[in-house]
Amino acid sequence: MLKKLLSFLLAAICAIALGGCMSDAPQTEGGYTVTDARGKTLNMKEKPKRIICTYVFADEILLDLVPHDRIVAMDKWIHDPGLSMAVESAKDVTTEVDNSPEHMISLRPDLVVVGESQIKMVQSLESAGLPVFVYKDAKLVKDIPDEIRSLGKAVGETDRAETLIAEMESRLRDIEKKVAVIPENQKRRVMLVLRFGPIGGEGNIFHDVLTRAGTIDVYNDVRPPALSGNGTSMILSKEEFVQSDPDMLIMGNWSQGGAFKDSEQQLQEMYENPAYSSMRAIRDKQVVILPQRNVNCLSHHVTEGIETVYQAIYEGKGSAS
Structure with a gap:
């Protein structure tokens, strides 16, 4: 009888213990860890619901990764059609982050996403108690899938990230097929201004976008890769520009909020300057402007950009001047 009683009590204790463990499960459900570009591991209890993103290209990706009600603020340039591919998509995210810790704290984020190029702001943000994820900046088209994957892990949307990558790579293959049939001697020699x-x-x-669109970037004709960088400006001198003598100019129009002349003004000055005649x-x-x-x-929208350049150069679908 005593043995039966002890067995019953032991079973009851185990059941209570197991029940307690099971009741903790919902609190950790959906939790995950993610390592950022610094090698720092973040422990996320759940998918972030109040995200701040401070870089326009990451903004473009984030808008296609998460429901927009999970985003509380983005970089101001996401609403500028000169630079952003996601102006329409971003219309319902109206708060623009000014990158000051005080402003970010006031927005009560549960995740702040910054790029490697913005690493200087991280210490002040973390000192203020904000969780910060630093993602690796993409520099070329081939780097973008890893950037998408990194952001997808940070916000708990890995499946959606892989879908975006697959769609991007499919569109790149379609462009490659079009470019592959252009004879080398018929590729346009272009310069980007x-x-x-x-x-x-x-x-x-x-350079990556120009060449993937089937053109020859004449920049390297006057400044080979070995001469680029080394602390010098990437912008060609007037003499180098004239020497490059491209078949066509592509003008990338963005005044940066009125800080610079637009492409129409730049071009008119070139037409009027005898040095370029x-x-x-x-x-x-x-x-083409x-x-x-x-x-x-x-971002993954780079495919749209490459397609647009291809169409402007080879199909005449652009603003010609």
């Missing part, structure tokens, strides 16, 4: 001057060259997104693109008025977002995008 942004608000601060002619730019391009191997190792940056501008010998250039074929200027002489023959072979110029596109929003800068099409040549300077580091």
Whole structure:
């Protein structure tokens, strides 16, 4: 009889213990850990519901990763059609973050997403008690899938991230097929001109977009990769620009909120400047003006930019001047 009583009590104690363990499960359900670009591990109790994102290209990805009611603020440039590919998508996220710790604290975020290029702000944010995820900045098209995957892990949307990557890679393959049939001697020799001057060259997104769109970036004709960087400006001098003599200019239009001249003004000044009169693109008025977002995008929307450049150059679907 005593043995039966002891057995009953032991079973009851086990049941209570197991029940207690089971009641804790919902509190950890959905929890996960994620390691950022610094190698720092964040312990997320649940998917973040009040996200601040401070970089326009990460904003573009985030808008397609999570329901927008989980985003409390984004970089101001997400609403600028000169740079952002997601102006329409971002209409319901109206708060623009000013990158000050005081402003971010007031928004009560449960996750702040910043890029490696913004690493200087991290210490002040974490000192204020904000959870910060630093993602690895993409520099070329091939880097973007890892950026998407990283952000997907941070916000608990890994499946959605893989879907975005698959869609992006499918569109890239479609573009590659179109470009593959262009004979090498029929590829257009182009130079990209942004608000601060002619730019391009191997190792940056501008060159990557131009070449993936089936053009030849003449930047390297006058400044080979070995001469780029080394503390010098990436912007070509007037002499280098004239020497490059492209068949066509692509003007990436973005005044950066009125801080620079727009492409129409830049182009008119080129037409009126005798120093450029010998250039074929200027002489023959072979110029296409596109929003800068099409040549300077580091999100999955880069495929749209490459397609737009291809269509403008080879199908005449662009603003020619």
